[in-house]
Amino acid sequence: MRALNVTKVAALALTFAWVAGCSSTSTQTDSADMGGSMGSEGGAMTSGSAGMGGLSGSDLPAEVANLQTVFYFDFDQSTVKGESFADLEAHARYLSSNPQANVRLEGHADERGTREYNIALGERRGNAVARFLMVNGANAGQVEVISYGEEKPAVMGHGSDSWAQNRRVELKYAGR
């Protein structure tokens, strides 16, 4: 068989293999630091956790510390629900009076349906919240929308309760 008849090139190929194996062992993106020892032989390693994760509850600006930061949606819907209005208006007021503040809106979907379509759905939800904030006084430049689709569920599980908690937009104030 021709394709596997490698006698002539075997020695050369083996040499290549060592070189390739060694040179590709630790391909990393900039500032790679996974904070652990992960082998990624022959592959690559990303720079790990996002530096834009936003602030956790206790770090929120005092004016918005008691407001909801997670807003839920109905199945296959991207309409902001009435129950979210009051807190989103308060976030918008804060952004309006603090032009240096920025928020990141992370849109999510439940696991049903296809992943790329759900990414699009998550973005639509994020955009709906972004529009709501802007109508109520926030500046376009203060709001960024990122969709994770179904890739980062808030809860695991495959029932309607889990799905309801995963169809959401998370509002995060960017690090000061």
Added chain:
Amino acid sequence: MVIAMKQRLLACCVLMLLAFGVRAELVIEVTQGVDAPTPIAVVPFGWSGTTPLPEDIAEIVSTDLHRSGFFGAMKRADMLSFPQQQAQVFFRDWRVSGQNYLLIGRVSSTGGEQLQVTYELYDVLKETRVFGEQISGSTRNMRDMAHYIADAVFEKLTGLRGAFSTRIAYVTAQSQGAGQHRYSLQLADADGARARTILESREPIMSPSWSRDGSKLAYVSFESSRPGIYVQHLASGKREKIQSFPGLNGAPAWAPDGQRLALTLSKDGNPEIYTLDLARRQLTRVTHHYGIDTEPTWAPDGQSILFTSDRGGQPQIYRVYLADRRIERVTFEGNYNSSGKLTQDGRFLAMVHRSAGAGAAFNIAVQDLKTGRLDILTQTSLDESPTIAPNGSVVLYATQQGSTGVLAAVSLDGRVRFRMPSSSGDVREPAWSPYLQ
């Protein structure tokens, strides 16, 4: 040189396995075969060497053929003898034990790590030799030699080109607690063996897509905290970020010519399909609609792109012709059709499908584009990410087993099914390679 490249890739795999062990190995379980699979006995190959060989070629061939569903492989324990050449074959014994075909072979060393493998296929009922071949390789690529033999036997007996020598890429996600996950992009043989990690990240990895020559993967990674489209060369591990606009950067799909990618961007306000000329970095917008347009996939002739759109109210699959941007709707049955993939002849469209009706499940379906007939191939409930073997025989997809994501496969005619449970973590988004040179 092709041979050198392949050899180099293989040697790489072996070295890495030696050094780091196998990760997330998948194991195939045949859950349903054809009604009457053809019985075949694959006898352990003879070996004249003194030290044991690293792989059992006959076992790999036997497993390949068995899991195709087209063959029923005889158990070794039931064999009365282990013939290695024609003179040792007693057809009557094999006939009595119900076999139609017999595959025998022998391995010999030709110095160092070099091996020569001779195999012969016999028709037990006609008592004739169907064909045989002698192939060369090394102790480092015995799995490839075995898959090659399985491909040859499969093609000889079914008339269909075998896809045992191909590869699959897939994404795994392992929970690290506290909402954290470790995502990885894996590359394995089509039988799940020799899995290796080609990318790891704490942020999601999505939508791997093979270049048509099998040398590169495009995928989506959120490693910069925003989605970006990357291309990674498999031999070197070298990777490049090729697209990262504000908003969505998703669903890369390599064109048949290898020069362009179709992709989804929402930089103009909402998700639209674009093509990107890779050499010139030239972006061309293909769709113009306020609805969601995503999940592009190329027709094999490169003249049109199929995509998912909710322009009609629910996700359905449409086709856009690149020459005149004419758009036609392709799917009509059910209230959710998405993630379409075409067979190489362009005739069959595999997709995620949900029937009309409350509480209907998401299944894999296939539509014959010639007759319009749609068949639902799976009975589970959260099936997604269909990808078709290059010989068009099998659709591989992701589903749930218990609460774990696993890969499963079904033949396009629905007769053969198998699952590939993983040893760890959620497995998702399989992408079947083209034929590899």
